[in-house]
Every structure is written in structure tokens, then in C-alpha cells.
Amino acid sequence: MNLTQIIELILAQAKTKGFGTKPEDINVAEKMVLIHSEISEAYEAYRHKNIDGPGGFNEELADIIIRTLHLAGILKIDIEKEILNKIKTNNDRNWPWDKMNEKHS
Numbered sequence: 474m475n476l477t478q479i480i481e482l483i484l485a486q487a488k489t490k491g492f493g494t495k496p497e498d499i500n501v502a503e504k505m506v507l508i509h510s511e512i513s514e515a516y517e518a519y520r521h522k523n524i525d526g527p528g529g530f531n532e533e534l535a536d537i538i539i540r541t542l543h544l545a546g547i548l549k550i551d552i553e554k555e556i557l558n559k560i561k562t563n564n565d566r567n568w569p570w571d572k573m574n575e576k577h578s
């Protein structure tokens with residue numbers, strides 16, 4: 474199953490659950506905040522060592538992706554193309570690690 478097919482599943486579920494399937498159904502900013510809320514939920518689950526239980530880190534990572542694909546599907550963004558283009562862009566990108574306060578290997 475590819476991302477386009479997963480988006481179709483997400484949109485079908487969104488239709489039955491009333492989460493919106495068209496731009497006029499949603500508030501984009503609200504959907505973005507909901508993606509961010511899933512990031513916070515993932516952090517809290519990780520912080521409390523709930524990795525693969527209900528509401529655990531693994532499930533919350535899935536929520537982040539589901540909400541992101543839902544928004545991409547509503548806005549008809551070719552997210553597979555965007556992801557592949559961004560990976561290609563990152564291949565040629567260098568990060569100034571010596572000026573960043575972030576772990577890297």
C-alpha cells in the first residue's frame with residue numbers, strides 16, 4: 474500500500490467520522506495545531522516510557538502521520554512527490570552542526 478492509497482483510507486474514514494474531506498470543511502490552522510498536539514502526545518508517551526501500549530509513542534507517531542496525510546489529502550497535495558523531492562534536496566544539504574545545539578552522529 475502506498476501513501477496515496479493510505480490517504481484514500483484516511484479520507485474515507487474522515488467522511489464517516491465527520492473530520493472533513495474538502496478544504497471548505499476544515500480550518501487549516503486548526504488541523505496544523507492538531508498535528509502538533511499529536512507530537513506533544515508522542516513526547517509525553519515517550520517521557521513516561523509508554524512505547525507500544527495504548528496511547529503509546531508508536532501509536533502517537535502514527536497519529537502525527539495520519540493527521541498530516543489527512544490534511545495533505547484534503548488539500549490535494551501530492552505528498553509522495555513532496556517527500557521524495559525533499560529527501561533529494563536533503564541529500565545535497567549540509568547542516569552547520571558546530572553552530573547547532575542538537576545531537577547528531
Ligand SMILES: [Mg+2]
Binds near residue numbers: 511514532533536
Ligand atoms: Mg494521539
